[in-house]
Amino acid sequence: MDATELIALEQKLGAHNYKPLDVVLRRGEGVWVWDVDGRRYLDCLSAYSAVNQGHCHPGIFKAMVEQAARLTLTSRAFRNDQLGLFYQEICGLTRSHKVLPMNSGAEAVETVIKTVRKWGYKIKGVPENQAEIIVCRNNFHGRTITIISFSTDDSSREGFGPFTPGFRVIPFGDAAALEAAVTPNTVGFLVEPIQGEAGVIIPPDGYLKAARELCRNHNIVLILDEIQTGLGRTGKLLAEEHEGIEADLTLVGKALSGGFYPISAVLSNSEVLGVLQPGEHGSTFGGNPLACAVARAALKVLIEEGMIENAAAVGAYFLEGLRQIQSPVIKEVRGRGLMIGLEFHPEAGGARPYCYRLKDKGILCKETHDHTIRFAPPLVITRETVDWALDIIQSVISES
Structure with missing residues (x-):
């Protein structure tokens, strides 16, 4: 079938x-993807950062094929020989004490909500069914009913009520608002270090450190x-490292498998995840041997091949190149590592038409919040490829 038929x-x-x-x-390799007609494109979305290691990384592919030939799934009713090794390696990298593996990012968020509520009742002493979690305006944590219950995006909520209670919404990047929202029933503060879906919104310097101290x-x-x-996108293994802090609970997913397989994880100190007992939470596929083998390989190549360092260096180069583009339609360029947002003025007519023009010239990217394009290529991108992309981006914007 051709593209039109598909x-x-x-x-x-x-x-x-x-x-x-x-x-x-139809096909991908490194930073490049090809359509059914054989045309090549630079992938500047990376499947929403799920393919940080590049498309079809051979090392991850090898681990997946070898494990798939041995054992794919046991459920957590039995143990497997990959789970403990995955725990050991990811804990060593992130200085975590405990891990709870799941499949999707939304499942990891749901896991955290359940866990911190129980921690609040069992450890902090919050009255039963009164626990509150503080979140930020313009957040994006997934699309389950509970998660959209604390979304401020009308299109995510309309027609899906009634919603789950127990959340307080505050402005992002405002430490004073966080402190004002705290009550005796507050058990957690759930926040993105950089708001990706909101348009690559970076909080003020010191915000996460202030939140750490307040919590x-x-x-x-x-x-x-x-x-x-996480996992290299901002030029650090975890974005929290930019402010020198450690969260109590950290959620990772997407690039944890390099795009090969759904896997996510909750990384925690012992006190919080320690409240869960057998039978209280789980997943048939969570922690399966195939996922663990893939994740181990994905983490290994991320570190050993210098992808995080490349994200920092090439990301700064890309960001500076975008900032050099002079056009009245550009409102702001912002970013950290290879997580970059280019925001247009509202009168420019929205970001989506620019995405189509870029596609026609060989760059795939996606608009977010109407007026912003995210540039988030795989972390293996080179300066030479960035130079090629900048020439195209400049030409597309100049044509407007």
Whole structure:
């Protein structure tokens, strides 16, 4: 089938819960993907940072094939020979004490919500069913009913109520608002170190450090959602490292498998995850041997091949190059590592038309919050490829 036929098939038989660009991809390698007609594109989305290690990384592929030939799934009713090694390696990298593996990012968030509520009742002494979790405006943590209950995006909520109670919403990046929102029933503060879906919104310097101190002083669990920002995307293994802090709970996913397999994890100190007892939470596929083997390989190549350092260096180069583009339609360019947002003025007509023009010239990217394009290529991108991309981006914006 050609691209037109495949798009028509999707439109006819699939739920219309996505609005993708009309490109039908068939193959990927490194930072490049090819469509069904053989045309090559630079991937500047990385599957929302799930393929930090590049498309079809051979080392991760090898680990996946070898494990798939041995054992794929046991459920957690039995043990497997990959789970403990995965725990050991990810704890060593992140200085965590405990790990709870799941499959998707949303499952990791749901896991955290359940866990900190129970911690609040069993350890902090909050009255039963009164626990509160503070979150930030314009957050994005997933799309389950509970998660959209504390979203401030109307399109995520409309028609899906009633919603789950127990959340207080404050402005992002405002430490004073965080302190004002704390009550005796506050058990956790859930926050993205950088708000990705909101348009790569970076909080003021010192914000996370202030939140860390405030949570410590009020006996509140600090939860950092690093599902997009973690595993090298911002030029550090975890984005919390930019401010020299450690969260009580950290969520990772997406690039934890290098794009090969759904896997996420809750990283924790012993006190918080220690409240869970057998039978209180779980997942049939969570911690399966195939996922663990893939994750081990994904972490190994991320470190051994210098991808994090490359994200820091090439990301700064890319960011500076974008800031050199002079155009009245550009409002702001911001970013950290290879997580970069280019925001247009509202009168520019939105970011999506620019995404289509970039696609036509060989760059795939996606708009977010109407007026911002994210540039988030795999962490293996080179300066030479960035130079090529900058020339195209400059030409597209100049044509507006």
